[in-house]
Amino acid sequence: MTLRIHALFHTDYEDLSFIRQWASRQRHLMTISRSFDNDTLPNPDRFDWLIVMGGPMSVHDEEKHPWLIAEKRLIKQSMAAGKTVIGVCLGAQLVAHCLGSSVQPSGVKEIGWLPMRLTPAGQAHPLLQDLPKQDFNVLHFHGDGFDCPTGASIIASSDAWANQGFVYQTSLHKERGTWVLGWQCHFEVTKESLAKMVLNGNNAIQNGLKDYPNTVQSPAEILELGDKYIKANNARLSAMLNRIAAN
Template structure:
């Protein structure tokens, strides 16, 4: 089945990356709302999946980014309509907020290739069967964290912040066999997209290296580790997307 995927972009240097490759390889169509270009949001009946990407802003920055209010309403509407909704980093935080969970600074920055581990519920979830059962390394870039939304399943954790991911379903999602998924980490990064993120975030990296030396890596470390971990991260993400599209 050909899927109509709509993606929400908050900055030009955080795009679909591997997700775009996966969609193109499977013949799915992709449309975009680039909030930084003042793109309009689509009608709900024009897409099947919604993917919400990351960005350096906070979900609470509506005064600086007024489109956040419209985006939140749109995400909530998509959830209420039972669509498959995937949120990455800021995208996951926006979903958590729309589901009534608290999103706030975690008290620590995680920037770089750092381990997470699936919870017992995560290990047993049908969408995550091909992910490692032991701790595995993923790409992080966040300072805010979310509480697990009420009614959602917490699927991953790390030493720095307990809630690294969740899966949620309304009654309609269960009827449609669709899901809402939020990940703090970036399974989707490719070598090119990771380098773009590092280039745009060098000042933040340098600042936070001094503040959080145990959970922030240097630009050189991030790029070096990417050579080791990107292929596995993309492969794990592909298994989730494949499973989700075949449910």
């Protein structure tokens, strides 16, 4: 089945990266809206999946970024329509927020290739059977965290913040075999997109190194470790997307 996948961008340097590669290989149709450029957002009947990407702003920054209002409306409409909705970093926070969950600064910055582990619920979840049962390193680039949305399951945690990912379904999602999935981390980064994130996020990295040296890595370390971890994380993302698409 050919899927119509729509993505919401919040910045020009956090893009689909490996997700676009996966969609191209599977011959799915990809469209995007650059919310930060005030692109007109589509109606939910124009796509099958909605992917909400990352960005440096907060879910609460509606006064500074008024386009967040329309984007939140679309996320809610998409979930109500039983669409598969996938959130990445800020995108996961936005989805959690739209489900009524609190999203606030976590009290720590996590920036770099840091360990994460599946919770028991995550280990048992059918979408995550290709992920390691023990700790594995993923790219973090966040300081805000979400509480578990009502009715959702937390699927991953780290030493710094317990809620690193969640899955959720309404009765309509269960009927259709679709999912709502949010990850704080970036499985999707490639070598090229990682370099852009590090360059554009350098101020956050430098400030984080001073305040949170145990959970923030230097630009050089992040790029060097990317060569070690990117391939495995792209493969994990591919397996998850394949499982979602197979339902």
